[in-house]
Amino acid sequence: MGIVVSESISENESFEPIEGDNPLASGEIRLEVSTSDNDRKSPDQLELLGIDVLDRLPEVDEEATELLAPEIAVRLRVVPIDANTNRVTIAMLDPLDSEAVDEVSTRTGRSVMRVGLESALFAELMKSAYGTTAARMAESLAAEDGLAGENEHNLDAIEADDVHQMAEQPSLINLVNLILLEAIQSRTSDVHVEPFEEELKVKYRIDGVLQEQPSPPKHLQAALVGRIKIMAHMNIAERYVPQDGHITLRFEGRKVDIRVSTVPTLYGESVVMRILDKSSLPLDLKSLGMAARDRDAMDHLITKPHGLVLVTGPTGSGKTTTLYASLSKLYDPRKKIITIEDPVEYELAGINQIPVNPKRGLTFASGLRSILRQDPDVIFVGEIRDTETVDIVIRSALTGHLVFSTLHTNDSISSVGRMIDMGAEPYLVASVIEGILAQRLGRRICDHCRKTVPMSQDLRYRLTKDEAERFDGKITIGEGCDKCGNSGFRGRLGFYELIKMSAPLRTAISEGKSTLQLRNHLDEDFVSMREDGIIKAIEGITTPEEVLRATQDVDDFGG
Numbered sequence: 001m002g003i004v005v006s007e008s009i010s011e012n013e014s015f016e017p018i019e020g021d022n023p024l025a026s027g028e029i030r031l032e033v034s035t036s037d038n039d040r041k042s043p044d045q046l047e048l049l050g051i052d053v054l055d056r057l058p059e060v061d062e063e064a065t066e067l068l069a070p071e072i073a074v075r076l077r078v079v080p081i082d083a084n085t086n087r088v089t090i091a092m093l094d095p096l097d098s099e100a101v102d103e104v105s106t107r108t109g110r111s112v113m114r115v116g117l118e119s120a121l122f123a124e125l126m127k128s129a130y131g132t133t134a135a136r137m138a139e140s141l142a143a144e145d146g147l148a149g150e151n152e153h154n155l156d157a158i159e160a161d162d163v164h165q166m167a168e169q170p171s172l173i174n175l176v177n178l179i180l181l182e183a184i185q186s187r188t189s190d191v192h193v194e195p196f197e198e199e200l201k202v203k204y205r206i207d208g209v210l211q212e213q214p215s216p217p218k219h220l221q222a223a224l225v226g227r228i229k230i231m232a233h234m235n236i237a238e239r240y241v242p243q244d245g246h247i248t249l250r251f252e253g254r255k256v257d258i259r260v261s262t263v264p265t266l267y268g269e270s271v272v273m274r275i276l277d278k279s280s281l282p283l284d285l286k287s288l289g290m291a292a293r294d295r296d297a298m299d300h301l302i303t304k305p306h307g308l309v310l311v312t313g314p315t316g317s318g319k320t321t322t323l324y325a326s327l328s329k330l331y332d333p334r335k336k337i338i339t340i341e342d343p344v345e346y347e348l349a350g351i352n353q354i355p356v357n358p359k360r361g362l363t364f365a366s367g368l369r370s371i372l373r374q375d376p377d378v379i380f381v382g383e384i385r386d387t388e389t390v391d392i393v394i395r396s397a398l399t400g401h402l403v404f405s406t407l408h409t410n411d412s413i414s415s416v417g418r419m420i421d422m423g424a425e426p427y428l429v430a431s432v433i434e435g436i437l438a439q440r441l442g443r444r445i446c447d448h449c450r451k452t453v454p455m456s457q458d459l460r461y462r463l464t465k466d467e468a469e470r471f472d473g474k475i476t477i478g479e480g481c482d483k484c485g486n487s488g489f490r491g492r493l494g495f496y497e498l499i500k501m502s503a504p505l506r507t508a509i510s511e512g513k514s515t516l517q518l519r520n521h522l523d524e525d526f527v528s529m530r531e532d533g534i535i536k537a538i539e540g541i542t543t544p545e546e547v548l549r550a551t552q553d554v555d556d557f558g559g
Helices: 043-048 070-076 098-108 119-129 134-144 160-167 170-185 218-231 292-301 319-330 364-372 387-398 414-421 426-432 457-462 465-470 503-510 515-519 529-538 544-551
Strands: 004-006 015-017 030-032 052-054 078-083 087-092 111-117 188-195 200-206 209-213 243-251 254-265 268-277 307-312 337-341 352-355 378-381 402-407 433-445 450-454 474-478 489-500
Touching: 070 078, 070 098, 070 119, 070 170, 078 098, 078 119, 087 098, 087 119, 098 111, 111 119, 170 188, 170 200, 170 218, 170 243, 170 268, 188 218, 200 218, 218 243, 218 254, 218 268, 292 433, 292 489, 307 319, 307 387, 307 414, 319 337, 319 378, 319 402, 319 433, 337 364, 364 378, 364 387, 378 387, 387 402, 387 426, 402 414, 414 426, 414 433, 414 515, 426 433, 426 503, 433 474, 433 529, 433 544, 457 544, 465 529, 489 529, 489 544, 503 515, 529 544
Parallel strands: 004 030, 052 111, 087 111, 307 402, 307 433, 337 352, 337 378, 378 402
Antiparallel strands: 015 030, 015 243, 078 087, 188 200, 188 268, 200 209, 243 254, 254 268, 433 489, 450 474
8 A cells, every 4th residue: 555755855765664564554654765876867967958957056936836736746756946837947856757757737727847966956945945844744635635624623523434434545655754854853752743723733742842732624633643643553443542553664774763642632643753763862971961080980880790870860861861871881792791672772783782672461560570591781770769679670680780760860879869768778779879960952053053142131040149159141052043943953952960988878768768867967068950051051062041951850959
């Protein structure tokens, strides 16, 4: 049931499902750019045939572009740039595509004059003329589709067979493909499809912040959600129970995993698609924004022969990414490294990764017991959630294994109390912990539009007196440009605080001292998350507002 959607983005770019038996989910759904370079004629050859090849973007007549609907132009890889009553001039990626020329002539009722463009210029022209966006395609669908009517908001009246039929429509398949394509290209971590009474909203989470996209027509809701569920191998007929699914795609020659979750709401199913694009994951601590002092300390921790290294922070604070970066650096063919995760977010070469599967009895605790029989040197436990897991993690660290894991706590030192609350003995916690890293994520200022401006009085009041004075009255911000979507930010970085265990601190932990008392035993060179963020704001890597936003839940000690 495959549909080929041509899209001009960059050479040799493709986008296709690579697994699944469902023909709708895994049929030849592909987004690709251009014909092979071997098949394309050179500019000199084309000129001999009377076809000009432009070396710059042509001027475009908006009335001419309206002669072809966006999805038709995308499919044919043409852009009408000029027209009169008898003739239309089209820019083409492949000027020798006679079938495309014939279809343009048939659709416009005019003779066709063609010019050629190189891939990069054609991509730019296509985007400027049509946007090649999901929004434009959705607008076109809205104009053409006759589904809107009295049953537009009565989703119960739409039968599963009807949804299945609508989800098979080529234009609808193209729309979902383009939503995913744009999301991947814009570095989106999550795509949200949210139904409301009068509209259907699509939002991309970029750099940790949701950005609303132009909305598809409301009457496409059932078909659009149905298409996503088909791709994720979900039950399309079940609309009143939460479901989880998985889509694996091939994009630009790399694998992209998408975790899909649906929940029923008042006005239909809400869908969230988490995009796990390994190629966009910076697997080194410097790229993550970790300062040299903390990188050196982490390098020392991962060379320990045994013990427990914890990374803490709330959901979405980048804990797993930091641990992946550490494991990648730690990898050595002479070491057996095993992870147990829920779920496995990224595949790491040379490392055995086990996904938790509670439905089949594979929990963190049961999986961890099995791992210990696999003769590991290094173990990564995705999260310490309960007393049983804490107990096994501590015993693993005590019996000669280096164990990495995560906890949900506000700051680093609170992890000690959290483990003791879970039932761990203070003296055991003191003996196994080697280091605790706490972190938050903030947005990174765009390198293309950064500028220095005076600090506002409001910001000065939000900072402490000492912090404000260190900025010398000026801060760095992003002005907003095309590269960052006019947000002023591009990418994220971490704010870290790292505790290295010392003899006085181990003694205080084993004696069961409170968190406040433990803080008095930290090293003099300890740097809190708030302080780490302020240093990065002074250096112009991020803004003070980002530091305040990311570290506002940390107490006075932590910031």
